[in-house]
Amino acid sequence: MIKGRRTNLAAVKEAILKRDGAKCFICGTLNGPFDLHHIIPISKGGDKFDLDNLVLCCQNDNRMLRAGLDEALTNEYLFSIISSSSNHLGQFMVTIESVKGLVGTQNSQRARALLNRMLYANIVSAMETYLSDKLISSVSRDDLLVRRVLENNPDFKSKTYALQDIFVVYEALRQRILDYLSSVIYHNLPKVQKIYEAVFGIEFPGDLAKIYKAILIRHDIVHRNGRSAEGVLVDLTDDDVLELVLETTRFVSDLNRRVQEAV
Ligand SMILES: [Zn+2]
DSSP states (O other): OOOSHHHHHHHHHHHHHHHHOSSOTTTOOOOSOEEEEESSOGGGTOOSSOGGGEEEEEHHHHHHHHHTTGGGGTOHHHHHHHHOSSOHHHHHHHHHHHHHHHTTOOOSHHHHHHHHHHHHHHHHHHHHHHHHHHHHHHHHTOHHHHHHHHHHOGGGTTOOOOGGGHHHHHHHHHHHHHHHHHHSOTTOHHHHHHHHHHHHOOOOOSOOHHHHHHHHHHHHHHHSTTBOTTSOBOOOOHHHHHHHHHHHHHHHHHHHHHHHHHO
């Protein structure tokens, strides 16, 4: 039996180390010391000891997460993360931290309901942006990945060219692939999944049923002013928003780790 808070946290940390390895979930550094980061904060009802709610985070990145959005404009380090072209998970997490900070801040029922719809849609947007930016920036830096997009994608299968045009086609190929990747709708997860699996040779992590459902809800929020096709107003509680925070953070950070290990 594990007794006492201290022992409990130590045991939890050990279990996380075993699950994820001794590295920061954002930047992947192996240089500790590491903090435990609660995806749903304890102050918002997150479970302190639940492994699903915990990731290992280097102290630099944990400071960044704690700083939140307000300091983003003044804190040089945070600003460098947000504007950095390659730290896509860091950018996702900064958005998620801002969302977490806003959950539960409105007292009136109407304001709370509206804010929750906005936050919910924003989480899905942040996930889409991660999926798009991570893929495009990785492909733009690696010719092998360009080739994998081309050779594994059904959208390119039917194209044929005259031999005389081969160099013209070749010279424009890279840009064409990047343009293609920019045109993908990144909440079309089945399609994005196929591209990721072909390009990085990895599998998408876990069960995505809850994220699929969230994408449909986001559609009603963004394109139907918060109402379903039947006219019913989408009703989201603080817990619904926080649960999506948890699901997307787990998904994006798991995926990020798989991509990091693959390239
Ligand atoms: Zn880190």
